[in-house]
Amino acid sequence: MIFKGGNSVVSPRARLGRNVRIGDRSVIHDNVVLEDDVTIANDCVIGEPQSDYYEGEHYNNPETSIGSGSLIRSHAIVYAGVSLGSGFSCGHRVTIREGVSTGKSCRVGTLCDLQGNLTMGDYVWLHSNVHLGQGSLIEDFVFIYPYVVLTNDPLPPSDQLRGVTVRRYTQIGTMSVVMPGVEIGSNSLVGAGAVVTKNVEDFSCVVGNPAKRVKDVREMKMPDGTPAYPWPHRFDRGMPWAGIGYDAWIQSQTR
Amino acid sequence: MIFKGGNSVVSPRARLGRNVRIGDRSVIHDNVVLEDDVTIANDCVIGEPQSDYYEGEHYNNPETSIGSGSLIRSHAIVYAGVSLGSGFSCGHRVTIREGVSTGKSCRVGTLCDLQGNLTMGDYVWLHSNVHLGQGSLIEDFVFIYPYVVLTNDPLPPSDQLRGVTVRRYTQIGTMSVVMPGVEIGSNSLVGAGAVVTKNVEDFSCVVGNPAKRVKDVREMKMPDGTPAYPWPHRFDRGMPWAGIGYDAWIQSQTR
């Protein structure tokens, strides 16, 4: 393993757990907390100072925390004031602004742009180049595919932002846009290229511009004829029910 | 403040004004002019050599100028032959190719890709990940939201490019595409996900693929029932009329 930390800069005011690895040229700013077994690859900036930094002399960097076992791939920029849960991992060149809070085991793909002041639950997976506006609320086990934008300004420009809510287990297809304040119910499927202008009910498949409900996802089948949705019964890679099955896992959670 | 310029490289042929700050590992190439009070954050390249550089032995870098008080955030690549007006600011990882010229107080978001040979007026704000094709002309006070593409090639591939024109005060919603040679009038609103194939008249709201005019923006209301557009009467953050009101500012301009 090559984590020599050549030309890296770690603030004396950062706190590092056991077995933390830091790559070349990465910068760890004031008040960053890296828990045990965190890996920061090359050329990352963790705890990037917020805008005030460029103006005031008495800037104090807010706390940034990265949970145990997380892997931050190269060229990430994580602002001060971010909290990433344990087992977080990301691709290259992600930008995560202040006020982002994630649960455990989230994945954020290459080039994602998290605009700040938003909340992600557990096991939220963002593929490459997803843009989440401020005020977004994303529940557990939601997967969002490339080039999706969650918006927040109904009448631009304004400062009256209304974030998007996405309920658990929902899948949002590539190149979709979700309009400000929209709530997408649980276990839904938003088709690629959809423009979602209205709330979406649970278990709905919506497609088109503007998006329309075309079916109940529970009618959709895999090539072998088995039900495709809800998907947790047929997909477990990286999920907490891997190896034991979704039903057994749910029972273990509700006990 | 931490602008030690560690491992940065500043060409002896660059000219720096008073109070210029340069971050770590940034490179300032030949014939770059940084006016007073410019801040270049970490890992930027200013005056990136054009394509000829890789071929010829006698390459001479064209002049690049960045106006007073500008803030270039980290990992920006600004090519030689760019002129950015005073008070310019940008997010992270922007790419600005040769022949881009901006007025004063423009903002360019993270990951924007300005393809070169295009003109932006004053107070043009590009949100994250906006792609402007060569030949674009964007007038004052235009705001463009994430993942918008202004195209320029009517019959690809060709070298007969026709840029897009956007008149002042217009707002272009996220994930829209504007087709080559289209002119979007002033004070208009292009809805998210629109594909704009024809010219748009002043004060028009257009949506859909292909985009159709659905109303006059002057019919649109804020939640409190006041008119939403034209927007300058209700939004002044960062605008030159902040604190005095748009009408008073306009009068001061026309005197």
Next chain:
Amino acid sequence: MIFKGGNSVVSPRARLGRNVRIGDRSVIHDNVVLEDDVTIANDCVIGEPQSDYYEGEHYNNPETSIGSGSLIRSHAIVYAGVSLGSGFSCGHRVTIREGVSTGKSCRVGTLCDLQGNLTMGDYVWLHSNVHLGQGSLIEDFVFIYPYVVLTNDPLPPSDQLRGVTVRRYTQIGTMSVVMPGVEIGSNSLVGAGAVVTKNVEDFSCVVGNPAKRVKDVREMKMPDGTPAYPWPHRFDRGMPWAGIGYDAWIQSQTR
């Protein structure tokens, strides 16, 4: 020329041809082969270790090869296990994952994201910010414009991926999405913002969401009334028939 390789790291297990130039801070990992006359600009990572690297102690980096005369612009990340043909060139900040294989003279624009395990023929040109899913097959002389996504998962999430196939000479307009398993025939034109849900026949122009065939491209004219498609008769910049004409080149190929 400034290729001092300051602070660059070249593995003793890499193999470099004649006249290879390497910029500042670039990293060339184990088992990378750079053929003659390759230029690697600043801040690149060539042969980025695959995921196993972060876990195992006995990781062995697969071979990565970059063909003669290639130009890799700054901030590229090319994973181990990639093979780029001769005359390859790319913009800034590209990400190329393991298992990508290209023919000769391909171009990949700034911010492109090649997800791995995909094949590109000769003279494939990707403009900025193109996303190619795993399993994509792109034949010779295909041009793809900004923000296009080639998808691969029909019923997300799943591990049953079906890549997109694009036949030769086809042009895919900006912000289009091609659905999993779709085959786009040769000499076709996909309009900007299209969502391509079904196979496309040769010589078809398709537009819209969902995309529909609107005409035969051979009916389309340039402004001077000459046929626009097939395009090789009217466009030769960077093509192997430049200077001799397409018909003469085809004859030389089939002899």
